[in-house]
Amino acid sequence: MKTIPRTRKGLEYLPFDVLLQLFDNMPARDVVHVLCTCRAFYSLASDDAMWRSLSSRYGLHDNTYFGGRSWYIVYTRLLHTYGPMLGLWAGDHAYTGNVIEVRLEAGDLHTQGGIAFDMWCFRVLEPEEFGGPEMPELPTYRRLVRVDFTGTSTQNGPATTRCCCGGRLPTHRAQLSLLSSTTLGFYLLTRQGRYPHPDFPSADFHAWVDKSRYPRQMCSPAPYIDQTDLVPPQRRLAMVYTAPTAYLKPCAVSLTCEQGCINRQRPFLGFEEASPFHPRYYPLCHDDDHPWMDPFSQDWSAKNLAGLWLGSHGPHGTEVLYVEWTTHPPRLRAWKVTGDENVPRGALSWEASMGDPVRLSGSEHALCAKCLGDPVAYKFFGGTGTFSGRGFM
Template sequence: MEFRILTESSDWQGIIGEIWRFKGAPNDRNNPILPSYWQFLQIRLPELPETPIPKLATLSWFLREEQKRDWVDHRLVSIDPTLHVFSPTTEQVVFFWHGRNPSQGVIHPDFGEPGGSPWYDERPRLPRLRVEPSVVSNPSPGHLMPRPAFSPALTSAPGQVRKPKALSIILPYHNDPSHLFVPLQPFPDTRHTQTKTFQFPSRYYPLRFSQSNPNHEPILTNDTNEAWPASELEGLWLGSYGPHGTEVLYLHSPEECRINAWKVTGDVNVPRGVITWRFHSRYQTGPECIPPAAGLDSLPESCRIFKGSAHVCGTGFIPALESWIDCIVVVFDRDDIKVYWESLRHTSRYRRYKGRDISLETVPNESDSGIRVPPVWD
């Protein structure tokens, strides 16, 4: 989710809220794509008043579907949701699965931990709304039953880590098509169905956006023995994860010579809030360690090659299925990295997200200016 000040030509002034939507060609699973930007909110600022009496801003909401579904009652969509700022909470996601034995659960990593999440922007960036008490649930496996054997689901429970204030979007009635307003999940999210009136809100946190080296001085040279600062790689990145598509990462250098790639968005195997791969710049190697299956032939002399480790797991991030495997990290420059997952025999690409140039974006549908598409990465 992104909020920006309206800069394109328009008859009004204000703020636009947009959702990042990753939709690429299914035949290219090795390269990330830039998101398209789908408008869901307009905050129209009033004209400067002629009197000292202030005027209220106007909020407009937009709902879009890629495919028309007759079972959605679009009359309810006209009932606008509302923006809220919720207080700090210890609530966290729990993944439940059902087998022959009683239901078991796995607590997913905390997301939004102050000081423990390098991607979290601690500056005061939330709207100046009244802070409301966070929704607290106390579910048990029983409220998930009965369910078919081996069927997974998400729920929530109190945790140990206190997460900061967050922005949320709340629908006025439980019968609204709430699935259209929340992130897509590959399995049921029971937080939204525990009772007829209970609605567990999603929490949105501000992200850091660092773009190192504004002078564009090269960090890599043909002298592969020359030291270079790993911190030059810090910032938001987009990475390819095969059938899961493009995911958002934050590369962080917690100490000299070390890089951790944190997931800001995740998938059913390795969720958000987890290190997906890591390497130490002292463990530099050469192209002779790269097998032909990696498809990394004819590498430029200026690239750096490192031995690292990558995080893999089965569905649900269950500890019994979790492991670290060897990987090879090829740093082409500050904006382009490829990782070869050795035991998976798969190479994925990661590219720095540099922000947007509104002037280069296109509007595919002339009748709907709320969907903007950036130029395709070369």
């Protein structure tokens, strides 16, 4: 009788690339436990090549400036937890919104390597610039938080989170928390009554949330306080307060520090804020697989316009938009990621029907010729835009 060989089903028989993919999606502690289960894996635990390969997935190829720490420590103590956060995050600050960028820094002779959290800052326009610049302006960066090994007392200790935005204050301990979903949102209270603020994210505007980029850490219950009965029914001065809405917002990240200076970096808001909570940040989708394409290319379509954009919004200056493409019907919708006291973050800024181009009237043709040059070189599509008085009431 012929003996049939047993099928090799153990993890140790998987290709190395497949193992790396599995390990990259497991908690770092579990990776170490798996590597200690058999001799075939145990040799990998002390193999810097594997930890270096896992680290390279987040863009780190040199660990020279991490305080002499091994690839194993850099990956398991820092990159595995915080590496998925690299990219842009949108804050739910009332009306204004906010954007922070999480970046990996390999370090140099003066600064140890780590992960930095920088806030996007746009220039505040002067009164004489009431019309605003015609073109959007690029943001500058303000350092909020850094996660690195600077405050770690031992070579094998975990990375620490430090606040770097205190100005004259020395760097001090900060906290990054992953918060559970919540129904809490914002309302505006005025002498005329109460007005709901757009949810962020909302039932109509949530495709921009990249749920694969949350940090790998325990999720804490989001604080919950309904201020509806805690504020007076009418106020002479407008005030923003917190109360539940109909939409359940997903998990979010919160940044705090013991001196409170992170919270003081929020964009200026002309309304009084009664909300006791720190802003929630959500991961923004930004597809790097679809680079910019020349509109005159035969392969170009309106779908190529989907993604993040900077827009010039008159006296409010530059704001961040997320342009969404829908196929049925074919249209583009631009949602505000950051906003202002007239049209806030979370609101629909404009939408355009991308079916058939429209024919210009005589006055429209003259206006387009003045702004764009020869209108023959363009296609025009109809749509609607949103504008509002202060408060978006």
